[in-house]
Amino acid sequence: MKPEDIKYGSDGLVPVVIQDADSGEVLMLAYGNEESMRLTLERGEMVFYSRSRKEIWHKGMTSGNRLPLASLQIDCDCDAVLARVRPTGPACHTGExxxxxxxxxxxxxxxxxxxxxxxxxxxxxxQDSTEESYTARLIAGPKSRVAQKIGEEGVETALAIATEDRGQTIYEAADLVYHLLVGLLASDLSPGEIWRELKKRHRAR
Amino acid sequence: MKPEDIKYGSDGLVPVVIQDADSGEVLMLAYGNEESMRLTLERGEMVFYSRSRKEIWHKGMTSGNRLPLASLQIDCDCDAVLARVRPTGPACHTGExxxxxxxxxxxxxxxxxxxxxxxxxxxxxxQDSTEESYTARLIAGPKSRVAQKIGEEGVETALAIATEDRGQTIYEAADLVYHLLVGLLASDLSPGEIWRELKKRHRAR
Known part of the structure; x- marks a missing residue:
């Protein structure tokens, strides 16, 4: 699809749903017009149309909290847009x-x-001090340390499942997921690379 | 917040972002009026206002693809709504x-x-036949089998991280995540229970 496929309302606007690309969290609903959507794609950052100020609104120009664009999707009727973004700060003016x-x-x-x-x-x-933060200590330490924790938590999750202890399974699986995230962080990898690998293997879509 | 806090536009409508509660996928953007939002909360399923047919639209009454409500949120300006739902079928009329x-x-x-x-x-x-599907075989088999796989993949992920093999880390972590999901399924648990446990522990919000 092309930007020209977007259908604007009688007021010249299209609603734009803003979603965090990495967490999937819906951040805001804003509006774009033809010019703001063109600028969004040119700059690779969200540019809206402010209905209250009646002007083009380059999100973050004042607050510094910009919304760099990861992907732009259009709905079946072409009259709504979904933008996945990687925010540089809180999306909401309240600081949320x-x-x-x-x-x-x-x-x-x-x-x-x-x-x-x-x-x-x-x-x-x-980035915290290793004295204060267990996570920082794990990341600053030798890779074998966080690796060992993942192995251990994998085995503990396995035992909880095998003994059919549901409460313990939740507890150990949460430990495993936490340490897996820390292991990825220590390896300079991101969860997105795991999702991409899983998507390659499974035709779940 | 209460349903009365929703601010409807001059056309009497509020945009409603529909998000899958379990995957975080944004499914559609629809519109509600005061009556449809009241019906949504009464019935626990999405009821919209159809702008084309100019009438109340109980989503799924014709197609069967209903949108049971998990949670309803309101934005900072009270003029947009986010509904997390657990769909009974495809949200889009195209079958997507x-x-x-x-x-x-x-x-x-x-x-x-x-x-x-x-x-x-x-x-x-x-639910597939165990002859055709590895996943079905794992779930139908003894719990110790899928448990063993989680333990193995945990150790393989650990070794990949410890030896700083990034490609192998992605590969093994994907294996681990897949088998962890199958282990949860075999234990009649869901990933949501892991997220809830992690949220209890970490003040990441």
């Missing part, structure tokens, strides 16, 4: 990661976006 | 999982939503 930080119903405690949030958090922790 | 199946720019090969898609795929495969 996402503008959708308040609930009317339910919660997102079991949401998979937490995996991406944990990854971002671990990246930050890796 | 998501309405956003076409790209204008980039791709989503490294997107974390693939983990959720793989999980849904494995759930389906688990």
């Amino acid at each position: 990661t996402s503008c959708f930080y308040r609930f009317i119903h339910g919660n997102d405690d079991d949401s998979p976006v937490f995996l991406g949030r944990l990854w971002a958090y671990l990246k930050k922790r890796s | 999982t998501s309405c956003f199946y076409r790209f204008i720019h980039g791709n989503d090969d490294d997107s974390p939503v693939f983990l959720g898609r793989l999980w849904a795929y494995l759930k389906k495969r688990s």
Whole structure:
């Protein structure tokens, strides 16, 4: 599809859903017009149309919290756009990661976006002092140390599954996932490379 | 927040971003009015307002592909809604999982939503004949078999990290993640329970 395929409303605008490319978290809903969508693709960063100020709005020009573009998708009717982005800071003007930080119903405690949030958090922790942070110590230490933890947690998860201890399985699998993320971080790899490898193997789409 | 906090536009509508609760995939953008949002919360399933037919639209009443509600969030300006859902079938009228199946720019090969898609795929495969499907064989077999695979892949990932073989680390970590998902499936657990456990431990939000 081409940018020209986007259908703008009678007000000249198209709604743009903004999603974090690495966590899958929905960050905001904004609007674009033909010019802002052209500028978005030219600059590789989100440029919107501000409905309140009635002007082109290069997101982050004032706050510094820009939204570099990873991919741009169009829906079946061509009248809505999905932009996956890698934010340089909080997307919301309140300082929250996402503008959708308040609930009317339910919660997102079991949401998979937490995996991406944990990854971002671990990246930050890796810069902390090794005295304060277990994560920083693991990353600063020899690779064999975090590797050993992954082996151990793999075996502990295996034992919990084999003995059908569901509570222990959740506990050990969480340990395993945490140490696997730290191992990837220590190896200068990212979870995205694992998803890409899995996608190559499985025709799950 | 309460449903009454939603601010509807001059046309009486609010845009609703629909996201798969388990994969994080953005499925569609639709619109609600006051009545449809009230019905959504009453029925626990998405009810929209169809702008083309100018009427209340209970999603799935014709197609059978309903969108049971997991959570409802409101944005900082109260003029956009995010609904996390657990679809009973494809969200798009074309039969695609998501309405956003076409790209204008980039791709989503490294997107974390693939983990959720793989999980849904494995759930389906688990019903297949054990002659045809390795996944079905693992799930039908004794728990010690899939447990053993998790232990093995944990150790293989550990060795790849310790020997600083990045390509092998990606390969083994993908094996580990696949077998961990199958282990959860065999134990009648879901990845959401792991995310919930990790969220309890880490203040990554």
